[in-house]
Amino acid sequence: MKHIVTNLVNQALQTLPELAEAAADLSLESTVERTRDASHGDFASNVAMRLAKPTRKNPREIATSIVEALSDNAQIVKVEIAGPGFINFHLNPSAFHSELEAILDSGTEYGRQAKKDAPKILLEFISANPTGPLHVGHGRHAAYGASVGNLLEAAGFSVHREYYVNDAGRQMDILGTSVWLRWLESNGVTAPFPTGGYRGDYIRDIVAEIDTASLKAPKLAAVLDGLPADAPEGDADAFIDALTARAKELQGDEGFDYFRQQALESIRADIEDDLTEFGVVFDSWYSEQSLTKTKRIDDALDVLKKRDMLYQKDGATWFPATRFGDEKDRVVVRANGVKTYFASDIAYHFDKRERGFDHLIDILGADHHGYIERLQAGLDAMGYQGSDLEVELVQFVSLYRNGKKMQMSTRSGQFDTLRQLRAEVGNDAARFYYVMRSNDQHLDFDLDVATTQSNDNPVFYIQYAHARIARVFRKADESDISWNSDNGRRKLSMLTTNQEKSLMSALSRFPEIIELAAKNRAPQTLVHYLRDLVSDFHSSYSAHKVLVDDADLRDARLTLYAAIKCVIANGLGILGVSAPEQM
């Protein structure tokens, strides 16, 4: 709807060469906004003020010449200049009526932009290590990533959702060792459990799942003989690494791999199930192990080498990240020959671009912010652009129960899992609460509020509006006064109350909200919009009965309600929240 005004202003500018020239590097789209105050009309443009400086003219004079150059348009009833030089546009009510019809005609497609060919976006999120179930912090990444993905798609972009499975490296060995130790226990070989191991109950569950019939447990002495001390006397890392070496020795590399891979796949599958239940679905699960197997890390390092982007120092291989603005150079191959995590990540992000994705979005925990520059440096060095990679940081989640902050730690087993949270507050409330706050704000997730079924709980407030409208339509059917949609469309000019006008304006804004929220990767913009829309609805509902005797007015109001219901459902859909027909 905004384009009506934008186009009009643009046409006017074209007839004013001097202004058009000054406005050339100005995005006209950004000069037109919804007004905050209804007395200022429906849309306002600040273009005259923006052009004041480059043209060295008085903003009100510029505004006057633009207004005089505006062509007549049936959809605009009044244009006025206000304040320091705003141009305010009052739209013809028929423009809003047309928009209502567009909502009903488009249905679930309303608010969605036409598909764009480019850029193709790769959206990577969560990517939690497969060392245990997802906890509530990952839940925020899941809800945020999924909503941003939906928003981008609604805005017309092609989005590929990917989960990077960190299934290589030391953490996986520790996982394998943890499972191995629990398996020994189940065979009566009880070694002290290492401080650095994964001690959650799910490790025992994995042992119960896997087939170990053909395996023979070693003696306790063979397991413990000659190991260094564990913390607190000794070093926890050294101890668990020694234990891992011992496990490989006693079970053979293949035997140990069996424990590790079984554990890994069991946990990965559990994470996928958990996310599927949460409505978060990925297009691909990308294995870090596969990067090594297919030599893509070596290939990436070769590319760097050919481009003269590697050097040797102190026995290690370094990447000169400082040449691309990073604060220090980074090791890619350690002196002991082992490639670093950073080497995999360079290869992984290189591979993303090689697979044909133009724009890469990584959703990472706030503790990874120091990592952004080196990843971008990697892309630059590989012949792409650092700016191809965009990183959205998600701040931490604190869980509150009975007003008390809860502690979370995967390693200690004292965590609260996403699954537990979903069971307690439900998927809808969880999806909604996770994205209610800006991703760069810390989130206090209050379990007591999320489980409250009252107006304290905004997710219920919005869902209730949808159910309320559904109820009105059911009531109409029961009372034999079913909605005549064609008649309703013809009688929309009967919608004249302040609440109805406000609702029509809010509904017409939905596509703009989608676009804005997608651009800013900000689902909370949509959350606030829905809350405002629904507040207007509840207000109107209380003030004016819908199922009135006057069939024309009734049909007109039902037409408005059908449009509201549609927009609520579309908006909630993007957030991954259900829109119930009854509650």
Add this chain to the structure above:
RNA sequence: GCGCCCGUAGCUCAACCGGAUAGAGCACCGGUUUUCUAAACCGGUUGUUGCAGGUUCGAGUCCUGCCGGGCGCGCCA
């Protein structure tokens, strides 16, 4: 010490590449239902946007310094 993020009403948070009088919800007080779901609505109270400067027609938003909170600064992942 260096770097990044944050600081808005009593609380939790909004505020569309800088725009008109900084907005919601909660909390608190009072009211509304023989009528489509009261999980709702209506009315009332709330600000030195952490502090101090600067940029300009205009700053919560941009710049500088300071204060406070979070996170990061490995040949860990």
